[in-house]
Amino acid sequence: MATSPNPTRNDFEALLNESLGGAEGGFEGRVVKGTVTAIENDFAMIDVGLKSEGRVALREFSMPGQKADLNVGDEVEVYVDRVENMNGEAVLSRDRARREAAWDKLEGEFAAGNRVDGVIFGRVKGGFTVDLGGAVAFLPGSQVDVRPVRDVGPLMDIAQPFQILKMDRRRGNIVVSRRAILEETRAEQRSGLIQNLTEGQIIEGVVKNITDYGAFVDLGGIDGLLHVTDISYKRINHPSEMINIGDTVKVQIVRINRDTQRISLGMKQLESDPWEGAVAKYPVGARLHGAVTNITEYGAFIELEAGIEGLVHVSEMSWTKK
Incomplete structure (x- = not known):
């Protein structure tokens, strides 16, 4: 100059x-x-x-x-x-x-919907802090895993993928999820496993959860529902009467819905149906002994054997008493 x-x-x-x-x-x-x-x-x-x-x-x-x-x-x-x-x-x-360079890169990844690598390095109220190559993001506690995690220690200070849920550069705010990555991976695994399963197939699984209406069985990466009515031919009030969490059970695949990726399982299907040959075994006019399993206003249910019950109507109980 x-x-x-x-x-x-x-x-x-x-x-x-x-x-x-x-x-x-x-x-x-x-x-x-x-x-x-x-x-x-x-x-x-x-x-x-x-x-x-x-x-x-x-x-x-x-x-x-x-x-x-x-x-x-x-x-x-x-x-x-x-x-x-x-x-x-x-x-x-x-x-x-590093933060300025990281933000430039992250904005591009977020716009493309790509995963980003990060390291969980600290705890804050409601979640954890994640280093995304220079930019600090917030990982909510609910987004750490698909199930509640009691000890996050093994997940800290190691590089792993995350999904950016929200980011605002003006406020310096980034929210990420590890759970979204796991759910996507599990969905891919489920699709692959379902392709190898067929209706009628007999397979072993582990009971992982029990509800009033049935039990969820882990078939090696994918869950199937064992409905209470498919556990046994005999009447049961709750699945826990027959199985417990952690039990290894042999089940048959009753139905597969590949669109919803839902699998229905059965245990009683592995046993012979007690109603086969029941007509010959219990002819009309025969006198039998049985156990009362349920009483209603209109009568009582009598179990003749496991899976076979008969109704004694209230009008058939006595000639004299009403």
């Missing part, structure tokens, strides 16, 4: 701005490349081309749970917060540089 023989204050300001990258596009507020000139105690001295170097804490160059891998002469990117502080040093930040 040419100057007059007697430079004015404006000439000097123009030269200064030029040395710092221009009046509007100066160093401040930008991510620039610098060189590590020295490592002293817990700080690295970085030269970014200003009249003075800046100090950056070594911890800013390390990932959560890891040590900084930094040597003299390395070229690094840092964010220039201020060209000079009260001590005459440049105020630099490696964290801010």
